[in-house]
Amino acid sequence: MPTPSQPIGVFDSGYGGLTILRDIVQTLPQYDYIYLGDNARTPYGTRSFETVYHYTLECVQHLFDRGCRLVVLACNTASAKALRNIQQLDLPTLATGLDGPGLDGPGLDGPGLDGPGLDGPGRRVLGVIRPTTEVIGNYSKTGNVGILATRGTVTSESYRVEIEKFFPNVNVFQEACPMWVPLVENGEYASPGADYFVQQHIDRLLQQSPDIDTILLACTHYPLLLAKIQQFAPPETTILSQGGIVSKSLVDYLIRHPEIEAQCSKHGLRTFLTTDSTEDFDRQATVFYGEPVQSEHLAL
Template identity: 55%
Template sequence: MNNQFSIGVFDSGFGGLTVFKSITEKLPQYDYIYLGDNARSPYGDHSFETVYQYTLECVEWLFEKGCPLVILACNTASAKALRNIQQLDLPKKYPNHRVLGVIRPTAEIIGNYTQTQQVGVMGTRGTVNSNSYPIEINHFFPEVKVHQQSCPMWVPIIENGEHENEGADYFVNKYLQELLQQSAEIDCILLACTHYPLLIPKIEQYLPKNIQLLAQGDIVANSLVDYLKRHPEMEGQLAKNSKRAFYTSGDVTTFDAHASVFLGQELNSSKM
């Protein structure tokens, strides 16, 4: 078996780089290809059909680039496209390829972080309207009640570089209070969008001290470690040269400038 393939990481834009960063810190030895579909982002307000079409096109592109394993580091794509890709496309066209998302790994462990059995989920409209988190969490922790809050202004604030400025405070506090008004018993909040970790310093200013905040990067990274241990047939195909390649469907210069904020280092991307 040739260990010459990369792990693909896909997001509609920049947010998946927070997951990419955690994965590469946890598993630095593998080769990775990151793809951001910036030309068509954000995905949050698109229909299920559109998100499925866009996501499938990008996944197939990563397959062609030599990625037998692709991580959808995007909550909206995981919510609206993953199931169809796994059940319809992979068995028919790509039986030896695998596509994993960010929702299930999070749902599998979130119940371990709540004492009151009441958790909050903050995400895009698309993720919230899909009800993917309540459905998945119920499979693993049926006793946990999930309260959801969509935060439509958070991604634009972050992608326009305003997340550290005072103007972001209004919308951070607004959505947080709207969530907490749903229940006084919430003791754990999941940031169900990979952009949102950039807002953690702001969120913590308005978050009651008794509430734990969860971001997804480390959760997904730990889940991938476990997956590769359980699937040596996949792990054995992967190259271990620590190579990183970044691609975008949008403007390369714009991508590089914004991506460095999410990744914490400079990078040079290529056009998809």
Template identity: 55%
Template sequence: MESSRPIGVFDSGIGGLTVYRSIAKQLPQYDYIYLGDNGRAPYGNRSFKTIHEYTWECVQWMFNQGCPLVILACNTASAKALRTIQQQDLPNSPYTHKRVLGVIRPTAEVIGEYTNSNQIGVLGTKGTIQSNSYLIEIEKFFPDVKVYQQACPLWVPLIENGEYNKPGADYYVQQYLDEIMSQSAHIDTLLLACTHYPLLQDKIKTHLPADVNVVAQGDIVAVSLADYLQRHPDIEEKLTRNQDRRFFTTTDDTEDFDKHASLFTDDEVKSTYVSMKQ
């Protein structure tokens, strides 16, 4: 039997499932592995060194499961670990024939098309915002667009603890939206620059004027990945096509992971616990 060579989708927790769902819908023919590092989440307030260490460890684990390609469905990991992995780790590893992609560049390539006022607000973790990755990348593609940023450090813990759809979350949603919107009266587009945040998207919209676009990344990343595979047949031809989906988490409470994960995928999730060094 042919060994599985799936697309790997990695996140610090359950948030990356919003990207996985879009990718699997756009490209249903492939096999997929999802890994959530819930046991060490959230990543947003951790140091550059720690985020890189955790991310590279999880990427190598996915490579060892047969993945020729891993998507970092995590903005913090994309901002603080992707470049080092691509430029230093991969060339000096046994995995030089494998690839790792992130979510920031494909988003930056198109986000300017969503705004009429040329003013965008970026909502992200502390790590993503402090990296200025979106300021740098959007400037390359849309130099006329003004970008405002706001860290939302309490949103990921709310989501990871299953509090995102409860009334108490409204206070923290309102708090950070007030802070970003107070930076300019002309912001007409808000980018959810954390793959966890779409789980709060309905709440976010209720606290904003109807003419403000709220942009999630899932479909953007999925379209970009489809284009990447067309342009890189050397990677695409390695992928197996059995429509197999497997889910892994670094928390030993797999039942809790499965309960929340199943709300945000088109699949019934029954995950397997994976131990990573703490």
């Protein structure tokens, strides 16, 4: 299948971003998409800011080289650790025209997937944290929100910073769940063996505040653990996944930026790239994406 000329790029460190892509495609099926999973170098959650930034930038550059005008970092760790630098420091040299700071950059305000800055005819890189933090306070009646994420996302404090901008009266409690991504990627997300690790981190989060009534799954792998999370969380707790929120925000972004929307090709084509084994990727991706995929290997 030939690569579309100007698809929307979706990047993740592995498979999790396919849960975001799935919801985006359901909402905006007419566009062409390229998904790039950096499976050979996953997980990102335990790596340094500098390493995540370097890996993410390399993958974004490849998506630009494949014709993408718009790239979504469907990875919380990459959004937290790399997006701001890419938007502010690299886009002026990577793309034609200047792109202003956007989603997830600490200290930056603005609606939806972007934010204020210099609009230009160049390419854009967006993330997944800002759309979530703009709405999360609307779900909580107690003003106490829990974040379940990788250690890298928690350490970055991105969710605290961004939620403070939109909901200054909301209290944010975070819990890093280092075992959850390996459980999901090894197919153990529905097994009895996952119960201990899921319950452990739910209990640790709720010990920080018994008034938490809304929990955000701030890692794109975690929706596969949703049944387990619901099992161990209080029944009245609202559990939020990011896919639906991000897809709605992308719709709004494209409406507000018709100059970008007009450049995105619309043939309904999907291309999947992985930096690791295509056989392994295709088998795992079916679980995350919800239908069979056929990937191409990318050597970085």
